[in-house]
Amino acid sequence: MKGCLNCNMGTHLVQKKESGTNLPLCSRPSAPGEITQRSCAFYGARWMLAPLEDAIHVVHGPVGCASYGSTVRGRSFRVFSTALEEKDIVFGGRKRLIRTIKEAKAVMPHARYCFVYATCSTAIIGDDIENICKKMEKDLGCPVIFVNCPGFKGDSQARWTPQLRFPWF
Amino acid sequence: MNVLHCQRSCTYISDLIKEGFEVPYVNASFFGIEQTAKALREVAEFFGSEEMKERAEQIIEHELEVISPAIEFYKERLTGKKVGMYVGGPRVWHWQRVMKELGMKVVFGMCTFAHEDDYEKINARAEDGVFLVDNPNEFEIEECLERFKPDLFLTGLKEKYLCRKFGVPTVNSHSYEKGPYACFRGMVNFARDIYEGVYAPAWKFVRDEDFI
Amino acid sequence: MTTPLKLNGRLTIEDLNSLPEIPIEGITYDQMYIEKQPICPEYIPPDQDIIPSSKRTAVIDPGRICMPFGAMWAAVGVHKCIPFVQGAQGCTTYPRYTFSRIFREPVSIATASFHEDTAVFGGRKNFIDGLRNLIIRYHPEIIAIITVCSSEIIGDDMEGFLEEAQEELEEELGPEVLDGVKFVITHTPSFAGSHVEGYNRAAATFLKTLAKRTTPNNKVNIIPGMITPGDIREIKHILKLMDIEGTILFDISETLDCPLRLPQPMPYYPKGGTRSEDIRDMGNSLMTFALCPDQGGAGAKYLEKRFKMPAVIGPLPLGIHSTDLFIKSLAEATGKPIADEIKDERGILIDAMADTFHYTMGMRVAIYGDPDIAAAATRFCCELGMEPAIVGSGTESKQFVKDVWATAYEYDRKPIILNGSDMFEWEDYLKKDKIDLILGNSKAANVSKEADVPLVRIGFPIYDRLGYQRRAYVGYRGGEYLLDLIVNTILDSKFPDDRVQQ
Numbered sequence: 001m002k003g004c005l006n007c008n009m010g011t012h013l014v015q016k017k018e019s020g021t022n023l024p025l026c027s028r029p030s031a032p033g034e035i036t037q038r039s040c041a042f043y044g045a046r047w048m049l050a051p052l053e054d055a056i057h058v059v060h061g062p063v064g065c066a067s068y069g070s071t072v073r074g075r076s077f078r079v080f081s082t083a084l085e086e087k088d089i090v091f092g093g094r095k096r097l098i099r100t101i102k103e104a105k106a107v108m109p110h111a112r113y114c115f116v117y118a119t120c121s122t123a124i125i126g127d128d129i130e131n132i133c134k135k136m137e138k139d140l141g142c143p144v145i146f147v148n149c150p151g152f153k154g155d156s157q158a159r160w161t162p163q164l165r166f167p168w169f
Numbered sequence: 170m171n172v173l174h175c176q177r178s179c180t181y182i183s184d185l186i187k188e189g190f191e192v193p194y195v196n197a198s199f200f201g202i203e204q205t206a207k208a209l210r211e212v213a214e215f216f217g218s219e220e221m222k223e224r225a226e227q228i229i230e231h232e233l234e235v236i237s238p239a240i241e242f243y244k245e246r247l248t249g250k251k252v253g254m255y256v257g258g259p260r261v262w263h264w265q266r267v268m269k270e271l272g273m274k275v276v277f278g279m280c281t282f283a284h285e286d287d288y289e290k291i292n293a294r295a296e297d298g299v300f301l302v303d304n305p306n307e308f309e310i311e312e313c314l315e316r317f318k319p320d321l322f323l324t325g326l327k328e329k330y331l332c333r334k335f336g337v338p339t340v341n342s343h344s345y346e347k348g349p350y351a352c353f354r355g356m357v358n359f360a361r362d363i364y365e366g367v368y369a370p371a372w373k374f375v376r377d378e379d380f381i
Numbered sequence: 382m383t384t385p386l387k388l389n390g391r392l393t394i395e396d397l398n399s400l401p402e403i404p405i406e407g408i409t410y411d412q413m414y415i416e417k418q419p420i421c422p423e424y425i426p427p428d429q430d431i432i433p434s435s436k437r438t439a440v441i442d443p444g445r446i447c448m449p450f451g452a453m454w455a456a457v458g459v460h461k462c463i464p465f466v467q468g469a470q471g472c473t474t475y476p477r478y479t480f481s482r483i484f485r486e487p488v489s490i491a492t493a494s495f496h497e498d499t500a501v502f503g504g505r506k507n508f509i510d511g512l513r514n515l516i517i518r519y520h521p522e523i524i525a526i527i528t529v530c531s532s533e534i535i536g537d538d539m540e541g542f543l544e545e546a547q548e549e550l551e552e553e554l555g556p557e558v559l560d561g562v563k564f565v566i567t568h569t570p571s572f573a574g575s576h577v578e579g580y581n582r583a584a585a586t587f588l589k590t591l592a593k594r595t596t597p598n599n600k601v602n603i604i605p606g607m608i609t610p611g612d613i614r615e616i617k618h619i620l621k622l623m624d625i626e627g628t629i630l631f632d633i634s635e636t637l638d639c640p641l642r643l644p645q646p647m648p649y650y651p652k653g654g655t656r657s658e659d660i661r662d663m664g665n666s667l668m669t670f671a672l673c674p675d676q677g678g679a680g681a682k683y684l685e686k687r688f689k690m691p692a693v694i695g696p697l698p699l700g701i702h703s704t705d706l707f708i709k710s711l712a713e714a715t716g717k718p719i720a721d722e723i724k725d726e727r728g729i730l731i732d733a734m735a736d737t738f739h740y741t742m743g744m745r746v747a748i749y750g751d752p753d754i755a756a757a758a759t760r761f762c763c764e765l766g767m768e769p770a771i772v773g774s775g776t777e778s779k780q781f782v783k784d785v786w787a788t789a790y791e792y793d794r795k796p797i798i799l800n801g802s803d804m805f806e807w808e809d810y811l812k813k814d815k816i817d818l819i820l821g822n823s824k825a826a827n828v829s830k831e832a833d834v835p836l837v838r839i840g841f842p843i844y845d846r847l848g849y850q851r852r853a854y855v856g857y858r859g860g861e862y863l864l865d866l867i868v869n870t871i872l873d874s875k876f877p878d879d880r881v882q883q
Binding site for chain 3: 029035037040064067100109120151155
Binding site: 012013014015016017023024025026027028030034035036037038044048073074155 | 178255280281282283284285287288289292295296297298299300301302303304305306307308309310325327328344
């Protein structure tokens with residue numbers, strides 16, 4: 001496979017030439033079958049929001065996303081997971097999310113705001129997290145912010161993510 | 170005013186703040202001596218106060234004095250070394266300047282999620298023959314290492330173990346080895362980690378002909 | 382420069398600013414004193430009602446990872462095998478981070494790179510394109526296709542896709558290329574279980590797809606479960622001493638602990654791993670040992686059902702009793718006598734136990750980990766005369782409860798068993814009790830610091846210390862190492878300096 005770099009030249013690989021101003025193609029999704037170094041939108045959201053330690057972080061999805069998301073920048077942070085199971089995937093995770101947010105508030109009564117992260121599974125099954133968040137605001141007495149970051153939305157710093165990550169703007 | 174260091178997704182956030190709250194922002198890079206000085210001067214310029222400008226000059230002068238012996242030490246040892254870079258995006262062009270200050274030569278630059286404006290800046294700062302790759306996969310990283318044989322690769326956690334298997338030292342560029350790397354004093358830490366990477370005795374043993 | 386006690390030798394901002402020159406070594410974070418303010422005025426203990434995990438829906442500080450991770454772990458242990466994850470990019474990158482942090486090794490895992498359109502239209506196109514790219518670039522011998530939550534919910538028909546892909550690619554690349562690649566599909570939706578179940582399913586699917594019966598041989602099969610490369614080397618060592626030929630399924634000892642030698646072939650593949658022909662041959666063996674009942678037990682059961690091959694499922698050979706059982710069943714199965722060297726190794730472990738029981742007897746320990754490891758550690762603690770007070774597992778398992786109760790009954794102990802619990806609950810029990818020692822993974826490190834109870838690291842994952850992946854805990858020599866760790870930790874924390882010099 002020698003010379004593979006050359007046969008891909010002019011796509012996302014370029015070599016700077018004296019006069020040339022050609023740039024590699026960018027802002028494209030990774031090709032399937034690659035061993036990519038990119039991560040998902042959820043990763044970007046966690047990277048950004050995890051250091052806010054006076055907030056409740058609820059990851060709405062199966063437990064795996066929460067356990068990966070608890071480690072950010074080489075440190076571990078407390079996360080609450082709704083830990084969806086098979087029946088929740090079938091019937092929707094609404095009840096579980098509401099109960100989880102309430103329980104999280106009981107564990108962290110001093111929390112000043114609450115973030116609810118969507119994951120691939122909850123985005124596909126179509127839980128109306130945004131509405132639940134709005135309703136929960138009264139119960140909790142603090143802003144409950146929906147972070148729309150299912151993994152398939154893109155890589156960790158895609159162009160549109162800030163709006164989705166910070167819907168209160 | 171907002172001072173923007175990470176100029177990728179934060180640019181979009183700052184644009185929103187600018188639109189919504191009319192808070193302006195200034196782009197600044199806090200990596201390396203030249204860029205930090207420039208950042209301080211620009212921030213002072215924004216406010217326009219003479220006192221502030223003077224203070225910025227004082228800080229720059231003082232800091233340069235404090236760090237120059239250490240920087241000279243590393244520059245002497247690192248000049249002429251080849252370096253490859255694979256970081257998120259803006260950091261590649263931030264660090265092109267830093268590498269120049271240390272006398273090192275950037276041979277290839279890779280970005281995970283950079284956009285056109287990043288590549289424009291990288292291209293403008295790059296020397297002739299520098300290789301640019303967007304969103305490289307493992308295979309392309311291996312190829313670049315084999316082809317350019319850099320003395321050091323600035324990269325993150327997942328890739329660094331792969332590079333080490335090819336005998337290329339690395340410095341963790343996302344969460345740093347022993348940080349901070351920013352500003353004048355951070356530059357000493359950065360230079361030290363680069364020096365430690367390049368000159369670690371392990372790389373000598375790897376290339377012992379008798380044991381290959 | 383005055384340095385008050387709270388600074389502990391660190392420099393304040395004022396100190397830093399008054400330095401005439403920065404030393405060549407630089408000044409790092411740990412040398413700076415940064416004033417931190419607590420988030421809340423004082424610690425408010427949570428409501429006692431929500432502490433038991435059975436009474437709440439939330440999982441707080443989960444002690445388990447997702448199911449695909451277990452399947453990837455298994456696939457990484459196969460020679461020239463690349464896991465292909467039918468999901469979003471994060472589903473490969475997060476596991477790769479986790480592997481890299483634990484083993485400090487590169488791990489190649491390919492992604493189907495799901496994006497929004499894929500979530501709507503299904504993953505068929507990505508799957509076929511992905512397989513093509515992977516085969517052309519990497520020439521793998523086996524591609525382990527692993528599904529995740531999203532592809533399972535969308536309802537991707539992987540078997541159908543694979544047939545289509547094989548047909549399409551055969552036409553494109555030629556039959557000789559495609560014949561060299563084998564495909565194994567493992568369904569691992571994360572909402573149906575944890576990494577433990579993922580490994581279990583992978584063990585079954587690999588054997589179902591690849592194992593064949595031709596001519597019986599005198600080998601034994603070993604399905605190790607999620608234990609370290611060091612552990613697998615120890616198992617190999619035992620087999621060698623017993624003069625038994627064995628096949629280890631998912632042998633990560635030479636794929637996740639590799640030497641740094643140049644030149645390296647491209648693309649990078651580790652030298653070791655279980656060969657696909659060895660997996661095929663596993664249908665001919667005498668017997669199967671699944672060391673961890675929950676991790677790999679399904680594979681042993683499949684071989685038992687399909688080829689009438691006797692299976693020994695568990696316990697993990699850690700400590701005297703369980704290793705004795707393992708060695709005895711090995712000897713019985715093959716008709717080979719127990720080697721003298723093994724008896725010596727056993728003797729050395731017992732000698733070490735005899736030398737140290739004054740340190741260990743009566744110590745109250747809290748244990749947390751994957752069910753198999755936690756159960757095995759409980760037994761070893763009892764063998765050392767220690768008292769397991771709280772035993773928790775991150776993944777729910779009936780076998781775990783059974784094993785721990787059997788041990789507790791035998792040694793007359795009354796541990797609190799937290800089955801399928803999270804770190805939050807375990808932490809609360811630990812803080813309420815008087816505990817001398819913790820046996821747990823790196824996730825317990827913060828609890829250990831907070832509660833001021835020393836930690837002995839065991840199980841998965843260990844990422845905050847070096848070299849644990851190279852050490853063995855299983856077998857008699859592994860027991861020795863674990864015993865040394867436990868006793869040295871106790872000496873470090875419980876005994877004043879003047880009493881540790883004998």
